[in-house]
Amino acid sequence: MYEVVILNDGVETIINAVSPSPEAPRLSSGTIKQGINTIDSFAFEIYPNNIGYSKINTLTTLVEITNKITNEKEFRGRVLLPTPKMDSSGKLYTNVICESELGYLNDSTTRYGEYHDISVSDFLKVMLDNHNSMVAADKRFELGIVQITGKLYRFLDYEKTFAAIKDKLLDRLGGELRVRWQDGKRYLDYLIKIGEKSETEIRLSKNLKTIEQERDPTSIIPRLVPLGAKLEDSDERTTIKSVNNGKDYIDDPEAIAEFGLSQDCIVWDDVNVPSILLTKGKERQKEINRIKKKHKLEALDLSIIGLDFNSFKVGNEHPVINPIMNINEYIRITEKTTQIHNPQSSSMMIGDKFEDIKQYNLNNNKTAKILETVRGQINTTVDVVGNVSTELNNTVEVVNNTVEVLASTNQTVAALNAAVIDINKALQENTNKTLELAKITNEITENLEVTNQRVDKLKIRVNMGG
Known part of the structure; x- marks a missing residue:
């Protein structure tokens, strides 16, 4: 393939x-x-x-x-x-x-520069032009489609071009890179999101081999202390006490109920107004207090044998369905491993998704109910198997008794067969003796006829006076 x-x-x-x-x-x-x-x-x-x-x-x-x-x-x-x-x-x-080919961007380094009010597309072109000036023709990139917009204020230093693109663009603005070939040229696209939504299912009992779900709540902050800029001539920082009923922290009751009370601080060095600091703190806590969820799975790529329309590609979203684990949603493939000699079995990492604390609890409860249902079904199945086992044991006893009867019958039949053989032998002997007697009788009869003929001749001679 x-x-x-x-x-x-x-x-x-x-x-x-x-x-x-x-x-x-x-x-x-x-x-x-x-x-x-x-x-x-x-x-x-x-x-x-x-x-x-x-x-x-x-x-x-x-x-x-x-x-x-x-x-x-x-x-x-x-x-x-x-x-x-x-x-x-x-x-x-x-x-x-x-x-x-993205590795070619590690063959060059950026040069120092300060860029004011520059578009994302132009800033990326600056880095690509610099890269192209340092490498051979077969390692160069043309600026492709750029979907991320806005004006930037950036510094460039001396670092690998790929690291600079990742730091100055991807990590700060999001978006995804794609290498694309067209008309014999290599383009670097900077898209909001690569891939597409596919209707090819990854489903239990169809093409799903294994699945592992990880739900990571470690980044959650049940109690957040927002801190602003330092006060004048002091290391003390602006807090939200004056606008939050004397409390310098914000609680997330659902997170506390689920994971217990723990506290952390986040600093905004450019915020001096307590009310703005409170708003930023609430927004950040809401953003942070989501459960990061990802899956690792192995699935059969049935498109290879024509049973599915689409194959699995990085960036695509697929419906993943596993009722046992309460999974029924579109999930995006962020990593994929393919064995070239066994391409139908693909190992994939499904990307991070987020759910709030309430949804986390609901999913846990649903999963617990599903497991309880499955456990009940298993227990019922065990009972049925136990009944079948008892019936099988009874059947075995009947079969054993039948075997004993058959064994006894076989012995009787064997004895009868021996007796029949003996009778057949005796009948054969009697037949042989009867045949011998018949032969002797025939001989006697013949002798009597000869004798009678002779007597008749003698009578004739006597009567004639001879």
Whole structure:
């Protein structure tokens, strides 16, 4: 399904072919890891009998992986780290780690600059133009679609271009990067969100193999102390006491009831007005006091065999349904791991979602009820199995008794068979003796006839006076 090609100075070499021929080059293993706003990776093992074994060069060898079913490029990048190895049996092979094209942005560094009232698109172009001036043509990016808008005030320092994009744009404004090829050029898009909403279900008893749910409440602050700017000539800070009934803190009753009382502070250095500080504190506490929820799952990609329309792609949202765990919602794929020799089984990380404390409690209660229902069904099933077991035991006893009767009957039949054989032997002997007697009788009869003939002749002679 996956064809893997390496390129050196534009010369292609297939190292994993999609072919039934035993002579076709193949990798012993290969794993693609993809994510959002991350540098994707491809790791594989290659043996000396592969035509590309001696053509793997650090940073200069390019790698492309094509899905031959969809004809899409699943990975483009370069060799990052080849590691020759020998196993315990003496076999030689090389373990190779590759990075995707976003890794090219680590080949350049930004230059110091101060930018006032600059658009997001122009600021990203500044960094890409600087990157392109430092790298070879095959590592350059064109500015693509930019959906994030607004004016910026930013400083640039001396750091890797990818780190600068992440810090100055992604971490502060959100949004997601996408590398896109069009007309032979590589574009870097800066989108609000990549992917699409898919109707392909990930459902228990259909294609869901395993699922793990993590709900992380550790960032919740049941009691928040908002602090503003420092007071003049003092280290003491502005508080909300004067506008909050003498209390310098804000409580979240639902969080306290669920997780107990704990306290933390958040500082706003630019806020001097207590009422503004109170508003900011309430907004931040509401934002923070949500449960971060994510899932890790393994699912079968049934699109490979034509049973589903869409395959699983990073960024897409899919309906995930598991009634046992009270999961029935659209969840987004943020990470995906694919084995190129076993592509139907995909391991995926489902991205962070948030739920408030009330929803957290409701979900816990629903899950508890579902588990109680399942437990009752299991107990009922155990009872049924117990009854079936008792009936089976009774049946076994009947069968055992029947076996004993059959054994006794078999002995009787065997004895009768022996008696019949004896009778048949006696009848055969009697028949033989009867045949002998019949023969003797016939002989006597014949002798009597001869004798009678002779007597008749003598009578005739006597009567004639002879």
